[in-house]
Amino acid sequence: MGPLSGYRIVEFAGIGPAPMCCMLLADLGAEIVRLDRLEPSGLGVPSPERYKLLHRSRPAVAVDLKSKEGVALALRLVARADAVVEGFRPGVMERLGLGPEPCLKANPKLVYGRMTGWGQTGPLAPTAGHDLDYIALTGALNAFGREGQKPTPPLNLIGDFGGGALYLAMGLLAALLETARSGKGQVVDAAMVDGAASLMTVFYGLYAGKQITLERGTNFLDTGAHFYEVYECADGKFIAVASIEPKFYAELLRLLEIDPASLPKQSDRAHWRDGKATLAAKFKTRTRDEWVGLFEGGDACVAPVLSLAEAPNHPHAKARNAFIEVDGVIQPMPAPRFSRTENAAPTAPEPPNADALRDWGLSVGEIAGLRAAKIVG
Numbered sequence: 001m002g003p004l005s006g007y008r009i010v011e012f013a014g015i016g017p018a019p020m021c022c023m024l025l026a027d028l029g030a031e032i033v034r035l036d037r038l039e040p041s042g043l044g045v046p047s048p049e050r051y052k053l054l055h056r057s058r059p060a061v062a063v064d065l066k067s068k069e070g071v072a073l074a075l076r077l078v079a080r081a082d083a084v085v086e087g088f089r090p091g092v093m094e095r096l097g098l099g100p101e102p103c104l105k106a107n108p109k110l111v112y113g114r115m116t117g118w119g120q121t122g123p124l125a126p127t128a129g130h131d132l133d134y135i136a137l138t139g140a141l142n143a144f145g146r147e148g149q150k151p152t153p154p155l156n157l158i159g160d161f162g163g164g165a166l167y168l169a170m171g172l173l174a175a176l177l178e179t180a181r182s183g184k185g186q187v188v189d190a191a192m193v194d195g196a197a198s199l200m201t202v203f204y205g206l207y208a209g210k211q212i213t214l215e216r217g218t219n220f221l222d223t224g225a226h227f228y229e230v231y232e233c234a235d236g237k238f239i240a241v242a243s244i245e246p247k248f249y250a251e252l253l254r255l256l257e258i259d260p261a262s263l264p265k266q267s268d269r270a271h272w273r274d275g276k277a278t279l280a281a282k283f284k285t286r287t288r289d290e291w292v293g294l295f296e297g298g299d300a301c302v303a304p305v306l307s308l309a310e311a312p313n314h315p316h317a318k319a320r321n322a323f324i325e326v327d328g329v330i331q332p333m334p335a336p337r338f339s340r341t342e343n344a345a346p347t348a349p350e351p352p353n354a355d356a357l358r359d360w361g362l363s364v365g366e367i368a369g370l371r372a373a374k375i376v377g
Contacts, residue, residue, distance in 0.1 A: 001344035002029020002334075007176070008081045008360075010035065010074070011058070012065075012098070016131075016156070017164030017192060018087030018115040019054040024169050026057035027334030027343060033360060034060040035074060036352045038377050050327045055349035059356035062377030069375045071097045077360050079106045082179075083172055087115035090125050100187045110185040111175040115168050117159075119191030131159035131192065138163075138197040139204075147217030147224065163195025218269075220244065226275030227252065227266060230305060237288035238305035241279065252300040256282050352377055 004025060011022045011034040019034075026032045034055065049055070064070040075098070078084055084103060086093050093099045093114075100112045117134050118124040135141045135158045145152040168190035175188050206212040218224040227243045243252040249266050253259075256279070263278060264271035283291065288304050295302040306314060312323035312330050324333050327348035334343040354367050354376040362370075370376045 001342060002027070003338055003341040005029035005031075005341065007031065007083070009033075009083045009085060010077050010081045012074075012084070012086040012088070012093070013037065013060070014087030014115070016087070017160045017168065018085055020161050020165035021113070021115065021168045021172075022058065022085055023054050023056055024165065024334075025172070027346060029341070029343065031359070032058040033077065033356055034058055035065070035077075036060050036062045036377075038062050038064050038374075049349045049351050050329055052349045053329065053331050056326070056331070056346045057344075059350055059359075060352040061354050061356050062352035064375050065096050065098070067375060068097075069370070069373065073370065073375060074098055075102065075106045076362075077357075078103045078110060080360055081107065081110065082176060083111040083113060085113045085115065085168070085172070089128075090116060090120045104185050108185055109179055109183060111172055111179060111188060112185065113168055113172045113175075113188045113190065115164060115190050115192075117164075117192045119194060120189045124193075131156035134159040134163065134192040135196045137193055138200055140196050140200050142214070143200075143203065143216065143222060145216040145222075147215065149216070151216065158199060159192045159196050162199055163197075164190065164192040167195035167198065224269075224272060226272050226279050229276060229279070231280055231283035233283055233288040233291060234285060235287040235289075239283055239288055239291050240303050240305050242301040242303075244301070248299055248301045251298060252302065255294055255298065255300055258282065 007025075007030045009022065009025060009030050009032045011018070011032050013019070013034050013036040022032050022034070063073060065074060078098075086098075094101075103112055104110050114120060116125070117129040118127065132141065132153055135154075140158050141151045141153070143151075144154050168188065171188040171190050175186055179185055203212065207214070212219040212221075216222060220228055223229050227241060227249050230238050230240050232238055241252065243249040246266060250260065253263070258278065263275055286294075291302070292304050311317060317323055322333055323330055324345055325331075326346055329348075331346065334346060337343065354371055357367050357370075357376070358364070367376070
């Protein structure tokens with residue numbers, strides 16, 4: 001099921017954006033096998049496999065890629081694949097003997113996806129880094145935060161998952177479409193720093209046009225404006241206000257029973273702080289859920305700020321079946337949705353099991369031999 005049904009991908013296990021990319025592709029129906037290390041890397045916080053949701057919907061096999069037999073096995077799988085995904089530092093796959101050259105030799109139609117922080121080239125390419133470093137260099141991190149305060153890290157959504165996983169997935173799909181026409185494979189160099197910069201495109205335009213400033217928390221989308229802000233309610237919970245367009249702002253004031261004449265013009269930046277004070281005082285008079293009862297279903301662009309525990313139970317999420325419970329773990333359903341090639345429900349993450357190689361053309365005897373030789377776990 002899913003629009004990518006029939007496509008095969010070999011994933012070389014990593015952390016963060018590469019497995020997120022493969023989860024997205026598996027959610028859309030691609031048949032993926034993840035090649036894990038024989039021994040755990042020790043990266044991340046140890047937890048049961050069922051909580052590692054980025055590993056969902058695909059099997060894994062533990063392989064000794066430092067042995068020539070393990071490399072030969074990997075190349076055998078690559079020869080049957082449409083794409084490869086790896087997320088190591090530049091040069092690592094080449095040293096293993098699994099870089100683009102031997103893989104494309106084994107499969108000339110292969111799309112070889114590479115996920116790094118800094119890219120395959122450039123002075124920073126060989127150095128370590130994480131999401132926060134990548135978004136720091138793009139101008140994104142500097143833009144997050146409130147006026148007079150230091151930059152606030154926006155989780156790892158911008159670099160790892162937005163600029164990394166999503167851009168690699170888009171690049172792989174674009175390359176697969178091109179390969180269907182040309183019959184030739186190629187390498188996709190997806191760098192988190194490039195993707196994060198791309199995500200900032202509209203803001204570079206706004207800055208060039210002098211529509212935003214470099215000072216955090218003073219612009220209309222960064223909490224500078226009173227009509228695009230989060231307010232605390234009487235019960236200590238929060239409400240999100242995003243009444244940007246004048247007609248939605250007018251509806252906000254109407255429902256709050258605030259006379260528009262008592263406030264300066266919506267576009268008057270000099271008085272946005274006064275507007276915030278007025279709205280903050282008003283929202284403190286009722287609980288979050290009382291405000292929800294007033295605003296929900298209308299066009300004021302106001303929504304409750306929900307926690308991870310609350311979000312799956314919201315009526316809209318339930319109506320769209322946006323979440324699912326798999327092996328006792330509540331998690332988001334695959335997205336986006338398709339009218340004809342419907343996505344299958346995700347399956348629980350699985351620990352490595354060499355039997356998955358049977359689906360890739362290896363016999364029971366061959367798998368037993370690899371196990372005996374300790375090439376696979």
